[in-house]
Amino acid sequence: MANDREVLREIxxxxxPICFQLAQEEIMEIQQxxxxxxxxxxxxxxxxxxDKMKRHFLRYxxxxxxxxxxxxxxxxxxxxxxxxxGFLYDLYCGNDPQLPWHLTVHFTKFPEDVLLxxxxxxxxxxxxxxxxxxxxxxxxxxxxMSTMQKKDHNQLWLGLQNDKFDQFWAINRRLxxxxxxxxxxxxxxxxxxxxxxxxxxxxxxxxxxxxxxKTLQQMIAELYPDKLDVQLRTHGIVIPTDTPLQWLxxxxxxxxxxxxxxxx
Amino acid sequence: xxxxxxxxxxxxxxxxxxxxxxxxxxxxxxDSSKGDxxxxxxxxxxxxxxxxxxxxxxxxxxxxxxxxWIMEFVKKYLKLEPNEKxxxxxxxxxxxxxxxxxxxxxxxxxxxGKLVLHYCKSQAWG
Numbered sequence: 001m002a003n004d005r006e007v008l009r010e011i012x013x014x015x016x017p018i019c020f021q022l023a024q025e026e027i028m029e030i031q032q033x034x035x036x037x038x039x040x041x042x043x044x045x046x047x048x049x050x051d052k053m054k055r056h057f058l059r060y061x062x063x064x065x066x067x068x069x070x071x072x073x074x075x076x077x078x079x080x081x082x083x084x085x086g087f088l089y090d091l092y093c094g095n096d097p098q099l100p101w102h103l104t105v106h107f108t109k110f111p112e113d114v115l116l117x118x119x120x121x122x123x124x125x126x127x128x129x130x131x132x133x134x135x136x137x138x139x140x141x142x143x144x145m146s147t148m149q150k151k152d153h154n155q156l157w158l159g160l161q162n163d164k165f166d167q168f169w170a171i172n173r174r175l176x177x178x179x180x181x182x183x184x185x186x187x188x189x190x191x192x193x194x195x196x197x198x199x200x201x202x203x204x205x206x207x208x209x210x211x212x213x214k215t216l217q218q219m220i221a222e223l224y225p226d227k228l229d230v231q232l233r234t235h236g237i238v239i240p241t242d243t244p245l246q247w248l249x250x251x252x253x254x255x256x257x258x259x260x261x262x263x264x
Numbered sequence: 265x266x267x268x269x270x271x272x273x274x275x276x277x278x279x280x281x282x283x284x285x286x287x288x289x290x291x292x293x294x295d296s297s298k299g300d301x302x303x304x305x306x307x308x309x310x311x312x313x314x315x316x317x318x319x320x321x322x323x324x325x326x327x328x329x330x331x332x333w334i335m336e337f338v339k340k341y342l343k344l345e346p347n348e349k350x351x352x353x354x355x356x357x358x359x360x361x362x363x364x365x366x367x368x369x370x371x372x373x374x375x376x377g378k379l380v381l382h383y384c385k386s387q388a389w390g
Contacts, residue, residue, distance in 0.1 A: 080363075082361060116361070116362055116363060126359075127361060130358045130359045130360070130361075131358075131361075133357050133358035133389075134354070134357070134358040134360070137354075137355050137357050137358065137373070138372065142355065142357045145357075146357075187372075199364075199365070199368065200368065201368035201369075201371060201372055202371055202372070203371060203372050
């Protein structure tokens with residue numbers, strides 16, 4: 001794989017400009033806080049890139065809330081920290097691009113029924129590693145992750161956390177190899193989201209019954225037999241429907257080894 | 265093992281069981297359908313490590329329920345303290361996100377018509 005290393009690099013380098021603003025009801029100072037602008041990697045997670053922003057706003061909120069858990073919303077929609085940032089943008093702004101992306105920062109009224117708690121970065125790491133393991137179960141019956149050493153797992157996580165492409169891919173390439181005599185994965189790790197954010201996961205083979213490579217179009221026909229003209233977006237791109245699934249999985253998966261695609 | 269088998273065969277409806285345990289249950293809609301039209305998925309709950317065994321292991325659960333809901337159910341069933349942790353694993357490999365839906369896991373990892381979930385009180389598989 002990875003003959004198309006430039007594609008991997010382009011995806012890795014994808015960034016989003018974000019404008020954070022403190023929710024009006026949180027502001028306890030007479031002086032209004034400036035908005036906080038930052039460029040963040042599309043492949044990352046919000047808790048990994050918001051330390052500085054949090055410090056910026058802390059001095060404007062009530063002291064009693066300074067230890068409470070921060071959360072974000074876009075247009076009143078709480079953002080799930082355990083989804084990659086780029087995917088969240090595609091989900092909520094894919095049809096109507098907005099740059100910079102305007103997000104609101106909260107320290108109170110945590111939406112318990114919508115968001116999972118994230119007390120520190122270890123929680124993000126546990127979620128990330130678990131998702132990589134799930135993907136490996138689908139691709140290789142979990143054999144690659146279980147034969148890796150702890151330091152390899154750490155390197156995957158640190159590569160993502162520190163935005164180090166080479167560090168990450170030195171390990172991730174092993175997760176992208178095909179095993180046995182078969183060319184391709186056993187199944188394609190893929191999560192498909194409707195526009196309300198509902199996630200659907202199906203068992204998808206990279207091959208058709210006759211052994212030929214399955215394309216996105218063929219998968220769409222299988223999963224949505226009643227719908228006409230289904231399109232899928234990821235990394236800000238509407239994916240051409242003749243793209244083979246195996247290639248998509250090797251090149252356009254998020255670091256958690258899943259394809260996260262918005263259906264529209 | 266023979267004893268286990270007996271309890272395994274008795275299948276129960278998880279949502280009814282949780283109601284008796286006074287967990288917040290699915291909204292009761294006014295009509296008399298009582299959720300019978302909902303798709304149910306069979307799950308098998310297996311203890312691992314130091315976790316106590318559940319007398320009843322096989323349950324039918326609403327396909328749209330999130331994993332976090334099952335975790336809460338098991339915690340209540342085992343009468344764990346609020347500060348005690350519970351971990352759920354699929355394929356004895358990975359811990360699904362609490363907001364993952366049961367139907368998605370069944371679709372990808374179900375075997376022989378059911379989804380097997382291992383639970384324990386400490387982290388078992390990384």
